[in-house]
Structures are given as C-alpha cells and as structure tokens.
Amino acid sequence: MSMPIVDDAANVLADPTAYADETRLHTALTTLRAEAPVSRVDVPGYKPFWAITKHADVMAIERANRTFTNWPRPVLMxxxxxxxxxAMGVRTLIHMDDPRHRIMRSIAADWFSPKAMRAMGVRIDDLVKRYVDKMRDTGGECDFVREVAVNYPLYVIMSLLGVPESDFPLMLKxxxxxxxSDDDELKRSTQSDETMNALLEMFAYFQTLTVARRENPTDDLASTIANATIDGEPLSDIDTMSYYAIIATAGHDTTSxxxxxxxxxxxxxxxxxxxxRDNLDLMPQATEEIIRWVTPVKAFMRTAAEDTTVGGVPIAAGDSLLLSYVSANxxxxxxxxxxxxxxxREPNKHVAFGFGVHFCLGAxxxxxxxxxxxxxxxxxxxxxxxxxxxELTxxxxxxxxxxxxIRYSVT
Structure with missing residues (x-):
C-alpha cells in the first residue's frame, strides 16, 4: 500500500479558470495520470478531496456504488x-443513492426510452432543419454557441418538459x-448566496408549473413529475423541484x-x-468521439462509505473523491x-455519461x-x-x- 500523494498539479481541479485553458489543464492532468493518479487536494475555499485521474480507477469507483456514495457531496463546489x-435541501438524482435513486430515476425513465426517442426523432428532425436554415439565413457569420448551440437542445428539453416557448430564454438564463457561477461573464454575482438565488428562482418557476400540472395534467414530462407518487404519496416539494431542475439544466447545457x-x-x-461529410454512416462513432473529446461534465464527486483503497492509496470513510472525467477520457x-x-475511434469507452447506476438518464x-x-x-x-x-467557460x-x-457557407 503506497502513501498518500499530494501533487500541486491536482490543484487545477479546484480552479475554474483551468477549464478555460485546455493546455494548462491537460498538461496538469497528464502529469497526474503518470505520477500521482490518486492525489490529495486541500486548497483554500474548498473542503479537501482526493483527485482520481485514471480511467480504470474512475470506472472502479463508479461500479462500487455502495462503497462510494453520491450523497452528500456529488459536485465540487x-x-x-x-x-x-x-441548507436548501436540494436533492436531485445526482445527490441520491440506491434504493431512493432507483425509485426516483424510474419516474422519468419512460420519457427517455427507445420508443420515446423514436417519437422525439421526428420533432428533432424538424428542429435541426430550422437551425441549419437559420445559419444559412444569417449571412455566413455567427457566434455558433450563442445563436445555435445553446438554443437547439434547449428547445428540445423544454418542449419535452412542457415549458412554453416564451419562457425558454428565462430557463437558459x-x-x-x-x-x-465561476465564470465572470456568465455568473449572476460574486456572492455564493446570489448564485443560489438562480436556483431558487428556477424552483419558484417550477412550483407554479407543478400546481398547474396537478390541476390540469397534460402529455408532458412536467405532468409526469408533478403527479408522481412513491408508496402512494406525492413527491415532496423539494424532491419535485429538484427533479425539474436537473432535467431542465443538464438536459440542454451539456448537449449544447x-x-x-x-x-x-x-x-x-x-x-x-x-x-x-463524405460518409454519414460514421455518425454514431463520430458522436461518441465528440462526446469524449468535449466531456461536458468535467467531474463528479463521491464519498467513501467505509475505509478502502483506490490505486493502492488508503481512503478513509467520509473522505471525498473527485472523479475527473476529463482526465479519464x-x-x-x-x-x-x-x-x-x-x-x-473504436472502441471508445469514454466516461462522459458516467457509468453504472448513475449513467446519464438522457444519454x-x-x-x-x-x-x-x-x-x-x-x-x-x-x-x-x-x-x-x-472561448471556454x-x-x-x-x-x-x-x-x-465562425465564418461559413451553408446551402
């Protein structure tokens, strides 16, 4: 059993600006994989954690979901x-462990089933044509992120939820x-409580939607969530709002x-x-490579439920671990x-969607x-x-x- 390693290179994982500098980030992660794949990070402003940077270690932790739990710290903040x-009591799917996680996940599972995806495919065909037509009509120049990429998947997931199109800009904001919240251009405020106010505002929006869907259910995902029951009891307000929040945010930001x-x-x-372009039959493989290359979810956290080891390094019960998907990929x-x-690229066993019981519901x-x-x-x-x-976030x-x-020509 080796001794715990502290490597300053791992500090980039707690530095938001590092993710906006790919050269800096990947230089540090390459060093960590070679020299300190399980490294202790203890920097001001954050509770300490172990940085896990090897693909095999990330996969092993994802498989061992009883030893390494999502609760209480699923995301590095x-x-x-x-x-x-x-204190707010936020409990999204990424905060939960089995058996509660399995039960809650099943509420929306049918909306992301193969049958549901076939039905959605027709609608998405119409949307992609609309947005490529928009590119054609804008005159050959645009900020692709702001004018296309953020709006197309936003439209898809909000339509699935049943949010009216007039409210799409609010959901995006x-x-x-x-x-x-760590980006100077995008964040609401420099204060943490102000950042949480964005979540509270989203909760308030979906509280109103819940009341409407309970009074008059419709054929959308919002109605499914609003009227879901567990053991004959409706979901609590915090569970209902948390469910909406994870679908509404992760459902479009990562895809864009x-x-x-x-x-x-x-x-x-x-x-x-x-x-x-010459062989669109390669699209399934290309899609997987795009997802690996981008890795929109940079990391998730786990907490050790018992004393254990990772890569020969002792991990104590209660310790936090950061699974670096960017590094693993x-x-x-x-x-x-x-x-x-x-x-x-084949095989392409990327971990961008996670693995095991917490594999991305909307993959x-x-x-x-x-x-x-x-x-x-x-x-x-x-x-x-x-x-x-x-420019990266x-x-x-x-x-x-x-x-x-970008500058382009589209027919």
Whole structure:
C-alpha cells in the first residue's frame, strides 16, 4: 500500500479558470495520470478531496456504488456553496443513492426510452432543419454557441418538459447562471448566496408549473413529475423541484457544449470533417468521439462509505473523491493516441455519461440530438472556418464553449 500523494498539479481541479485553458489543464492532468493518479487536494475555499485521474480507477469507483456514495457531496463546489445547498435541501438524482435513486430515476425513465426517442426523432428532425436554415439565413457569420448551440437542445428539453416557448430564454438564463457561477461573464454575482438565488428562482418557476400540472395534467414530462407518487404519496416539494431542475439544466447545457465543441473539433481537424461529410454512416462513432473529446461534465464527486483503497492509496470513510472525467477520457492506458480527434475511434469507452447506476438518464437523447444536427449540417456545408478565438467557460462541474465565432457557407 503506497502513501498518500499530494501533487500541486491536482490543484487545477479546484480552479475554474483551468477549464478555460485546455493546455494548462491537460498538461496538469497528464502529469497526474503518470505520477500521482490518486492525489490529495486541500486548497483554500474548498473542503479537501482526493483527485482520481485514471480511467480504470474512475470506472472502479463508479461500479462500487455502495462503497462510494453520491450523497452528500456529488459536485465540487466551494465550502460555502456546499453549506448553502445543504441548507436548501436540494436533492436531485445526482445527490441520491440506491434504493431512493432507483425509485426516483424510474419516474422519468419512460420519457427517455427507445420508443420515446423514436417519437422525439421526428420533432428533432424538424428542429435541426430550422437551425441549419437559420445559419444559412444569417449571412455566413455567427457566434455558433450563442445563436445555435445553446438554443437547439434547449428547445428540445423544454418542449419535452412542457415549458412554453416564451419562457425558454428565462430557463437558459438561469441555467447559465448556475452552471456558469465561476465564470465572470456568465455568473449572476460574486456572492455564493446570489448564485443560489438562480436556483431558487428556477424552483419558484417550477412550483407554479407543478400546481398547474396537478390541476390540469397534460402529455408532458412536467405532468409526469408533478403527479408522481412513491408508496402512494406525492413527491415532496423539494424532491419535485429538484427533479425539474436537473432535467431542465443538464438536459440542454451539456448537449449544447457537445455540439459546439464538436463543431470546433471538426473545423480544427478538416480531414475528419471531410471524412464524416463524405460518409454519414460514421455518425454514431463520430458522436461518441465528440462526446469524449468535449466531456461536458468535467467531474463528479463521491464519498467513501467505509475505509478502502483506490490505486493502492488508503481512503478513509467520509473522505471525498473527485472523479475527473476529463482526465479519464484522455487516459493513455484507455485510449490509443487520446489527444487525436478520431471520428472512427473504436472502441471508445469514454466516461462522459458516467457509468453504472448513475449513467446519464438522457444519454440516448443527447446522442440523437448531436448526430441529427451534424447529419443535417454537414451535407449543406460548403465551407467553414473560425472567425475569432473560441472561448471556454470557467467551471469545475459542467460547461464548454461560451463563444465560437465562425465564418461559413451553408446551402
């Protein structure tokens, strides 16, 4: 059994600005995988945690969901934010462990089933055409993130929920304020309690929606959540609001990051762009590579339920562990030439959707949205290039590009 390792390189995982500087981030993570794959992080403002950077270790922890629990710290936040969220009683699916997690997950599962995805596919076909047409009509220049990527998946998930289109901009604003709380451009305020106010505002919105759906149920996901029961009892207010919040935020932000990051990767790798445009049958593999490459959810946290070891390093009961998906998806032992964007990469056992009991509920929907968008865009694309410097969101949880200026020609 080796001794615990402290490596300063691991401090980048608690630095939101590192995720906006890919060279800095990946240099540190490459060092950690080679020299300190299980490393202790103790920096001001955060409760200490272990940084887990190897693919095999991340997978082992994901499998052992009784030894490593999601509750009480599923996401890396400042110590102050940890306390504020705990006081609010937020309990989304990512906060829960079995058996409660399994029961709660089943409430919305049918909405993301293969049958439901086939029905959604028709609607998504219409949407992707609308947004590619919009690109054609904007005159050949746009900030792809702001004008296309954030809006298309937002429309999909909000329509699924049953949120009226007039309220889509509000949902986008609140999501960006929550997920962009560490980014100077996107955050609502420098104060942690102000950041939580974005969540409270979203809760208030969905409280009103819940009342409406309980009085007059409709054929949407909001009605399913509002009228769900467990052992004959309706969900508590906090469980209902938390359920809406995770679907409404994660359901579009991560997909928009994948689409915009995927387009950037194709622009910067024109050989891959050409191969995919010439053979759209490669879209399933390309979609997986885009998701691996972008890794929109950067990390999740786990808490050790008992004394154990990871990679030969002793972990005490109660210790927190950060599972670095970004690092695992560039692990040299898991992927051949991991810093090469390869639309035909097989196998591609990325962990961008997690693994095990907490595998992303909306993975099939995200894959379909990404694949259908590029299947519509690429045959109509006659030229494309960057028209400025791409900008990434500062974050420690979820995010991607916040600006992608492009110049293009679409028929």
């Amino acid at each position: 400042t110590a102050e934010s940890d306390e504020i969220q705990a 609140l999501t960006q304020e929550m997920f962009g 990051s994948s689409i915009s990051g995927g387009l950037r990767a194709l622009i910067e790798n024109p050989d891959q762009l050409g191969r995919l 560039r692990d040299e032992d898991a992927f051949d030439d991991p810093f090469r964007f390869d639309i035909e 099939a929907l995200a894959r379909m949205e990404i694949g259908k968008f590029f299947a519509e865009l690429l045959p109509r694309l006659t030229s494309i290039e960057l028209d400025g410097e791409p 500062a974050t420690t949880f979820a995010g991607g590009l916040k600006h992608l200026p």
